[in-house]
Amino acid sequence: MSLFGLINSDLRLNDTKNIVLIGHGTGCQALMELVNNKDVERRVKAVIQVGGLHSLVRVDPQNEGKRNWFKGCNRVYVPSIHPLVKEERLHRRLGGQIHTAKNAKVVDVLVEAFPEIKTFVESRVPNSVKPAALNGHAPAPQTVMV
Secondary structure (H helix, E strand, C coil), X not given: CCHHHHHHHHHHHCCCCCEEEEEECCHHHHHHHHHHXXXXXXXXXXXXXXXXXXXXXXXXXXXHHHHXXXXXXXXXXXXXXXXXXXXXXXXXXXXXXXXXXXXXXXXXXXXXXXXXXXXXXHHHCCCCCCHHHCCCCCCCCEEXXX
C-alpha cells in the first residue's frame, strides 16, 4: 500500500476530527495530493508544509471552497533563499502563509520553524490536550507526517 493509500485509509476509518497534517520536504507532494483529492476540510485543522528549495505544492486553484478553507489553516516554511520567496505573485496568493528560515536544509528548516509550528497548531486546535494532562478521556490531536 502506498503512503497516500495508508493515510487515506486511516482518515477514512478514524473518526478523529482535530487532524494536523505535516509535510516535510518532498512529502509535501503527498500531503497536497491528499488535501486536493479528498474531503478533509471538516476534520483537518492545520496543514503544515516544511519545504526545501524545491517547488511549492499548492491547493487546487479550480476549487474555490477548498482554497478559502486552505488559506486559514495552511502554513508553508521554506528557506529564506527559496527563489519564490521574492515573487510578489506568490505573496498575493498566499499572503501570510509563507514563513522563512535562515537555513537551507529542509531538516534545519523544520528545527528552526518548530516553535512557530507548535504555536500555529495550538491556535488551530485550541482545545488540544497536553500530553501531561492525558487521562484517557480526551484525545490529543492526530498528526500525520509525510
